[in-house]
Amino acid sequence: MVSVDNASQLIEGIERGDDLAIGRAITHVLDSESSVGEELRTWLESRPRGQSHRIGITGPPGVGKSTLVAALSRELREQEERVGIVASDPSSPFSGGAFLGDRVRLAGFKLADDPGVFFRSLAHREAGGIGNESLWTAKILEAAGYPWIFLETVGVGQSELAVRELVDTVLVVVSPEQGDEVQLLKAGILEIAHIFVVNRADNASAERFHQQLSDRSHFQGRAQQESGWEPKVYLTEAIRGSGLKELIEGIAEHRKEVLK
Numbered sequence: 001m002v003s004v005d006n007a008s009q010l011i012e013g014i015e016r017g018d019d020l021a022i023g024r025a026i027t028h029v030l031d032s033e034s035s036v037g038e039e040l041r042t043w044l045e046s047r048p049r050g051q052s053h054r055i056g057i058t059g060p061p062g063v064g065k066s067t068l069v070a071a072l073s074r075e076l077r078e079q080e081e082r083v084g085i086v087a088s089d090p091s092s093p094f095s096g097g098a099f100l101g102d103r104v105r106l107a108g109f110k111l112a113d114d115p116g117v118f119f120r121s122l123a124h125r126e127a128g129g130i131g132n133e134s135l136w137t138a139k140i141l142e143a144a145g146y147p148w149i150f151l152e153t154v155g156v157g158q159s160e161l162a163v164r165e166l167v168d169t170v171l172v173v174v175s176p177e178q179g180d181e182v183q184l185l186k187a188g189i190l191e192i193a194h195i196f197v198v199n200r201a202d203n204a205s206a207e208r209f210h211q212q213l214s215d216r217s218h219f220q221g222r223a224q225q226e227s228g229w230e231p232k233v234y235l236t237e238a239i240r241g242s243g244l245k246e247l248i249e250g251i252a253e254h255r256k257e258v259l260k
C-alpha cells in the first residue's frame, strides 16, 4: 500500500478519538502488506487491556442481531455512552445487500451521523464469524476509548465458538420462530452464552420460548462451567426498543463478574 499515513500520527489521532484516524488505522492494521499496519499492530499488542467491554453478538441469521445492536447503541447513546460497532458479514465481499443493510439500519436508528458511534463493517475473507480482523478492529476502538464495543457475527457454526475467546460477554440472540431449543442445542450455541436474548417479543410464541430457555438457564455449558455464571434470559423487541434497559443492566452485571 502506498500511503502518506504515518503510524505515530495515527496513534495520536486514535488517542484523540479522531474518526478519520481510527478509520485509516483500521485499514492499515487489516492490510498485511502495510508497514504502517505492522507498526500499529506492534503498538496495539504492547498496550495493556483497556477499559472497554467487548460484547459479542451471535445467533442464527435473521433473528435481529443487527437491529438489536443498533437499538442497544441508541439506548447507550441516551445514557451518553460512546459505542463502537464491528459488524462482520462473510456474505458481503465489499459490497452487496447485507453490508449496506446494516448501514441503513443504523441510519434508521439515527446513529449514522452520531460522533459518539463508530461503525465498521468487515467483509471477511476468513471463514465467517469473528476472526482476527474483528479483534484488531476492537483493539483500535479500545485504544480510542470506546467503553462499549459490539461485535456482531453472522450465522451459527464452528467459527462462532471462537467468539468466546475474543469478547468479555457473549450474547446469543435467538428468535421464537426458530421453534425449538433442540436445534440450538445441536448447534452448540447454548454452550457459549453468557446472556440469552429472545428477540421478536412481538411474536406469539415469544413468551413460551423465553420460558423454555429460562427453565434451562441452569444449563451447564462450557462458558457456564468456566465462570460459575448462570446465563440469564432476556426478552426484547429490537425494532421497537423494548427490553433494552434490562438487557443493558444484565450486560453490566456480567461485566462486574468478569472484572472480579
Ligand SMILES: Nc1nc2c(ncn2[C@@H]2O[C@H](COP(=O)(O)OP(=O)(O)O)[C@@H](O)[C@H]2O)c(=O)[nH]1
Pocket (backbone or CB within 6 Å): 060, 061, 062, 063, 064, 065, 066, 067, 068, 199, 200, 201, 202, 236, 237, 238, 239, 240
Ligand atoms: N417483528 C420483529 N422483527 C424484527 C425484530 N428485530 C428485528 N426484526 C427484523 O428482522 C429482520 C432481520 O433483522 P437483522 O437485524 O438484519 O437480523 P440479523 O441477520 O440477525 O442481523 C429485519 O427485517 C428486522 O427489521 C423484532 O423485535 N420484531
Ligand SMILES: [Mg+2]
Pocket (backbone or CB within 6 Å): 065, 066, 067, 152, 154
Ligand atoms: Mg446482521
